[in-house]
Each structure stands twice: as structure tokens, then as C-alpha cells.
Amino acid sequence: MASGLQRSGQANHGHTEKKDILVERGHISGSLQVTDHHTAPNHIWTTEQTNLLTFHAVDNLTLDGNGEIDGQGAIWWDCYNHKRCKTRPILLGFSLCNDLWVRRIRLKNSADKHMTLFQCNQALVDSVSITAPADSPNTDGITVASSNSTIISNCSIQSGDDCVSILSHTKNVTVTHSTCGPGHGISVGSLGKSERAKVEQIVVTNCSFVGTMNGVRIKSWQGGKGYAKGFLFASLNMTEVRYPIVIDQFYCPQGNCPTKPGGVAISDAKFIDIQGTSSEQEAIKLLCSQSVHCHGIYLSNVNLSWVKHTAPANATILNAHGTTEGMVVPRIQFSQPL
Template sequence: MVKLFLFLLCFLCFNGVSLGGDFNVKDYGAKADGRTDDAQAFEDTWKAACCSNGPATIWIPQGTYLVGPLKFTGPCKSVPRITMKMEASVPKLGYLKAETDLNEYPTGDWIFFGWIDKLSIVGTGTFDGQGASIWHLNDCQQNKKCKLLPTNLKFIAMTNTHIKGITSLNSKNFHIGVVDCKHFKATNLKIIAPGESPNTDGMHVERCSDVIIKNTRVATGDDCISLGQGLSNVFISGIECGPGHGISVGSLGKYPQEKDVSGIIVKDSTITGTLNGISIKSWPSSPSPSTAYNITFENIIMNNVNNPVIIDQLYCPSGNCPNQTPSQVKITDVFFKNIHGSSSSEVAVILHCSQGFPCHNVQLQDINIVRSSVGAPTRSTCMNIKALYSGIQVPPPCS
């Protein structure tokens, strides 16, 4: 089906090439009145820009655009670069609002980008998933056959992508999904949903290389940023996280033949009022072995975080994981440096590693996490690990 679509796109481009320039969604029929479905106008605008013979800019000017699922796909071989600009000098200008009827989303995506080289999405516009009306339908913690709700923005098999300045609001499921991408950069984003909204991860990244996420505010109902399998060279800094579940590597080891994770750096960030802080998570009973290595968490401030520092190789959020054989995810060369602040619980450091593959070369340097309650101590708990410690250690290392 994908090959057929790409063939048709190339055929249409061959029969209607322009010389690039500006492409305004209103020129292609968008009403921007918040009531009329403008999806066709957006798709027609994309087709014209993708088929152009020079640098193309898609303009989404002031207005509220009601749209169902949108697919922006390539390859756009003749276009050096496509830039999508969203204007928003005041609230609800350059504002995309999702349809709330789930029957409109047969593929589980709202805004989908795929197989495009050199795409930029810039501006201060908003993608509003209107998730509050359907969050009660999210039962995936209890129902393994659940139907996933739509992701706000999904990027598949992209190269040289940059998203800057935009806001993702009240997604039905994940806010931003990034899969099979190379050279992906996200800066100055706002990702917002209530703390009680289910499964609204701010950004989920997997099977990608050379990813940068910087200077972004994430307040949501699940992981602020989750890093899945098959990642290499990921740099994250300047994140303000909370509410939510913190910044996590994983969960890993749930599916067969997962790829390794390596070269992860998370630094210079603040985590406030979250369930977890910084974590590495893997499932018990992994179907096949993999490795997570060369991971650094550095210069992280914790403000009243329930579980500030975690390695959890018995990850089972439902509490119902049968046949809990040891995780086959090998965790090695992990560095926690200059992590300080406050914990809302007594246990500030959890290092629970696999009995089958004990953690190796996990180093903690200058950890200073005190209890939010004045005068109450914090402590560490460890399993299947001999960590290396240096500098300040509050709570004290495991005995």
C-alpha cells in the first residue's frame, strides 16, 4: 500500500511541478473557522509543495483549523527542503484542532509525517488533540487488546527533521512519536496535558539515531520523554518536566529481537512533582537479549519527585506479569552525575537489576537528594548490582 501511494505521488508530481515558493493553506480552500473540516485543503497544499521543484514553504496563518487525520508523506525528491510555518502571535492563531470522533482515525494517528528529507516545522502554533473527551476510553493498562488512541504528531522514517517552537496540547495518546528517523532535532517545544491524562507521553523515540531534544517544557500524564529500543546518539538537555512520570530509557525488553540502546545523554534539566525522575526500565521475562549501555544522566535537579533515581528491571506497571524470569536486557556503563534536590518518598535511589544479567559499571557521583519532609532521611535500595560511588552520596549507598 505504501509503495502504491508513493508511485501515485510521484506520478502526480511529474504531471504538476511548480518552481517552489510559498504555499498557503487558505489558498487551497482552508476556512480556518474552527467548524469546517480543513483536512483536504492541507493535503492539497502538501501535494503542491512536495511536487515543487525548489524550496517550499507551507504557511498556516492565523485561524483555527478543524482537521481529522492528515498524512504528509514523501519522498519529495525534487524539493531541497520543505518548511511548515505556523503563525500564532496570540492564542488560537495557527491552531490545529483534532476531530474527536474516533471513527475518523482508522490508523491511530492524527498528524502523520513519513519518508521525507529536510522537513522543518516552525512557529508558535498549536496542535490540539482534544483528548479530554476520550481519555476515559484508554484502558490499555487493563486490556491487552485495547485500541490505541491517536498520537498527536508521528514521524516515521524521516531524515534531517527539525521541529521548533510549536505546542502539542491535550493529545489523545502520545503527544509526539519519532520512529526510524535519522538526524531528528526538537527545540523550544511546549507539550501540555493534565497530570491525570492517561498514556500521554510527551515524546516517545525509538529505532532512531542522532536525535537532539533541547529547551522543552513537558507537563503531561506519563513519561515526559521515553526512549525505546534501537536508539543511538541521543542528546537531551534543558528539559522542564512535570507533572508526569519523568525521563525514562525504556521500557525495554518487551518484544522479540529488540535492538540495543547506546549513547544516551540527559543533562541540565529540572524534574518537578513527577512519579519518577530519571529511570532505566526493562520488563521481566524478556523474549530475547539486548543491551543498554553508555547512558549518562548529569546535572539534574529534582523537586519533590517520588522516585528520583531508578534502575528497574522488574518493570510491570499493571502488577500482573506472569512467569517473571530475569530480564535479558544487559545494563552497563551507566553514569549518574550531580543529581540533587528533593524526594517525596523515603527511597530516593532504586537500583534493581536483573538476576540473570546483573548491572555492570554503574557509577553514582555527587548525588544529594534529601527528603521533602524536613528532617526525614532518604535511603537507597539495591538488587544484583555493585555500583561505584564517588563524591557526595545522599542517600548513603546500599550496604
């Protein structure tokens, strides 16, 4: 076990002699403590898709402590920006882990994503701090994919990409009492690029966004298949967020994507008690495809103003159907029923 990773209780574990650490197929009856400050090698140490620290098929694991793991990402970001690195290591990865607790650790400057949860059930991530510069590429905070019953609470995430990203085949995710910024916001997706999307029962509540590109966002590719349904975004505070509320069925980060029929069906999304400011006049974007409209969109008690401007914020609505209740600023004009 690496120095500063301390075990309490009994565990069956192993680790490689490479730069990365793998713990797999064990039963943890206590916890692993992350203490002190740990840094990744400050050079390009792999050309493979890997994680610096991996937990695979380990049940009943608690990863706890006040320690920090520093990915030394700057050399990797430069390599990526100059198109010399096709793959970069993720800092901390969990796969096929059930009844997982990750608490109080600090993650910093990952080469790529900071933490990933893949095919995990009953995971709690609490009081975790993640920091990376706003211009660091693809340094998502926490990515959840193909997982069920995930809670992310009391976390502080600053990154160069999504603070939290929720990918396909994921359900029952709650993000609460957390802060995001800088970064790209809390995103569902992108969905439907190559897979049949399945996402449902996503809750984001009591979170703050400061200086992010987006607040809460659902994004999917044109021509995608599948569904994303059952969203509650509530009690959120936006401070100079470029686009606080976004549904985008035309996601195309590289630009110039050809028009395609079809799309991931997005429905039953509620936006309630969302306050604050946008840095662009277009505070709300609900952009849905002509062939697969968005349905069941609901907004209530939303008040967003365009920061440092007397002109009001506005909303862009395309092929989206729903209702509003109470005060909703900017005004929403939903598409007419089919």
C-alpha cells in the same frame, strides 16, 4: 494543506480527505509553518492506529511556528478508561525522516502520545511545549524509537506519562535544558518485552523535574534480551520527585508478573550532579535481576533529601555493581562482585 499549515519553499506533498493529514515522500527545501490554533475533531473519529498529523519519508523538513495543535483528548481518555477504545490516535508522528527540525510549536491534550520519532536520523526538537493533565492516560510527550542522533532541547513537557521515552534500536539521544512535570519522568524503555533491546549513548543533562513519578529511569521487562549501555545523567534538579533515580529490570505496570530468568543487560550508567528532593523516602532504586546483573554504575555529587521529613532518604540496591565518588546522598551500598 490544512488552513494554518503554511508552506515556504517547495514541497511534494499530499493529504488524505480523512480527519488525519499525511505528508509523505517529499523533499522540503524550506519549512512548514504551524500558525494559529488547530483542534482535532471533538468526537471518536477513528478506530485505527493512526496519527492526526503524519510525516513519512520526508527529508530536510523544518516544522516551525508559534501555533498550537490541540488533540481534544478528553473524550478519548474517557473512552479508554471505560475500556471502549482499544486504539487512540497519536497527535504528531514522524517516520523515516532524515535531517528533521521541529521548533517552537505547541502540542496539547493528545488522545495518546503527543509526538513520535520512528526510524528518523538527525532530528532536532527544540523549544516545543507539550501539555496534558497528569491523569491523562499514556499521553507521553516525545517518544523516540529505532532512531539515531536525536536532540531534544529547551522543551517544556507536562503529561500523564513519560515526558520523553526512548525505545529499542535507538542510539545517540541527547535531552537537554528541558523541564518535565507533571509526568512519569524521562525514561529509557520499557525494553525487552517482545524485542531484542539495543539502546546506547543516551545523555540527559541540565533538566528539571517537578512533581514527577520518576526522574530519570531505565526500565526493562523480566526475561528480556539485548542490551542498554552508555548513559550519562548529569546536572539535573529534582523537586518533589517520587523516585529521582531508577533502574528497574522488573518492570511490570499491571502487577503480578511471573518471575523469569534473563533480562536486558544494563551497563555503563553515570549519574553526576543530581540534586533536589524526593516525595518518597526511597529516592534511589537500582533493581537488577539475579541472572543478568547491572554493571558499571557510577554516582558522583548526588544529594537527594526526603521532602518535608527530617529522616534521610534511602536507596535500594539489588544485583547492581558500580562505584561512587564524592558526596552521594542517600548512601549507596553496591552488590558485592560476583
